[in-house]
Amino acid sequence: MPAPVARLTQRKDYLAANSGKRAPMPGFVLLVRARSDADPAMRVGITVSKKVGNAVIRNRMKRRFRALVREVLPTEGLAGADHVLIGRNAGIERDYAALKAELIKALGKLKR
Template structure:
């Protein structure tokens, strides 16, 4: 199974409309990609910390995905990991267990309930 990396912004935005599974250290987004194989992307915002902290988190996420996607990844789906504040100091083994749990949930089609709209924001046109 070949695993490729998402690089285009449009692919990340499309994944945001897919299934969402949140954990204290990360959020996993999954969405079918019309037969393009297993692909993954990683996003860590500046809210998490400085460049050193963000890059460390991205390296950890990359390693987690490389270990989990060959076995548990959904075929022909995009997988996007979004870093959360709790992931900075979270135990690597614990995050690995949580990732395998959310991948199994995503395979069953189970996701978290939809997020509530932000206060004071207008819905974006699509």
Template sequence: MAPQSPPPSNASPGAFCAKRPLVTLTKRADFLLAARAARVPTPAFLLQARKRNDDDATDAIRVGFTCSKKVGNAVARNRAKRRLREIARAVLPVEGKDGWDYVLIGRKDATATHDFRAMQADLYRALGKAHG
């Protein structure tokens, strides 16, 4: 494997690491399996994480997002899900483990307004608890 060249000076700090692609969960059955697995609460969201069985076809990191109507109207739910997608896109390729499913659930009055950097730090901590 050839060594990687350093990032350009105008690149963002996280742009240099080799990131693994995330696969989005779409089937209800996958969400239900994650609901029975480990739960790690944070101030702005709830993380559900589970290690998939060996018979699953892919070893990719899979992630799902959900916000109930308790979070607010459609605009508030979509904003909360966009924020959850962004923290997952930044953190999971680095800290997530292959063969795991993660579901991020938005919280009422918190997900859409919580500090973004704090949410990223919360996800790092939550992943440490889920894996440990």
């Protein structure tokens, strides 16, 4: 049974994830930080800065990232860890299959 996926809501959690492991990919940067609590739930946060584009583009990227997370994280994610996806400029025109392959590759890197 895959671990449940919750959302990161507080700024301190995003800042804490920044001190964890990072896996830069062409479309995004994945930050993963293991929490030291007994909770096996995975938490995920998504952020896309204004440098990437206007509100329409940023929201489209966030929707794509949320779909990726729903599809990939329950099976490939690290249980009991916080995952943060940071959107990059190259992620706008990348197709969904490429982003999915990159996310699986990034999670595989960080599991080692």
